Amino acid sequence: MLSNYQNQHHYERNGTPELVTLVDPYVYQTLQTVMRRTVVVQTSEGSIRGVLVDVKPDHVVVDVSGSPFFIRTQCIVWVKPE
Numbered sequence: 001m002l003s004n005y006q007n008q009h010h011y012e013r014n015g016t017p018e019l020v021t022l023v024d025p026y027v028y029q030t031l032q033t034v035m036r037r038t039v040v041v042q043t044s045e046g047s048i049r050g051v052l053v054d055v056k057p058d059h060v061v062v063d064v065s066g067s068p069f070f071i072r073t074q075c076i077v078w079v080k081p082e
Contacts, residue, residue, distance in 0.1 A: 022074065023057045023058065023073070024073065027073060027076070028055065028057055028073070031052065031055045031060060031079065032055050034052055034079070034081045035052050035053070035054070035055060036051065036052065036053070037051065037052060037081050037082070038050065038051055038052075038081070038082045039051075039052045039062065039079050039080060039081050039082065040079070040080045040082065041060070041062055041071055041076055041078075041079050042076070042077040042078045042079070042080075043071060043075045043076060043077060044075055044077060045075070048062050048064060048069055048071065049064065049082075050062040050063050050064035050065070050069065051063045053068070056073075057073070058072065058073055058074075059071060059072050059073055060073065060076070
């Protein structure tokens, strides 16, 4: 079985690498509904608490005391709005 890293890297017929990312549309849409609210985001590395200021298909931005944290959507385990 291929790892996520290997699954994300494909090659075109001419050998040029092509990056393919997986987007979960339900997570993306749900996160958009809690923008500008305080959230706790649990990642594989730990949790981050702050205001969800932006949601993109591949990452979110959480403002923690004026510092932006850019979190890849694929690293998110769960999100709890407060």
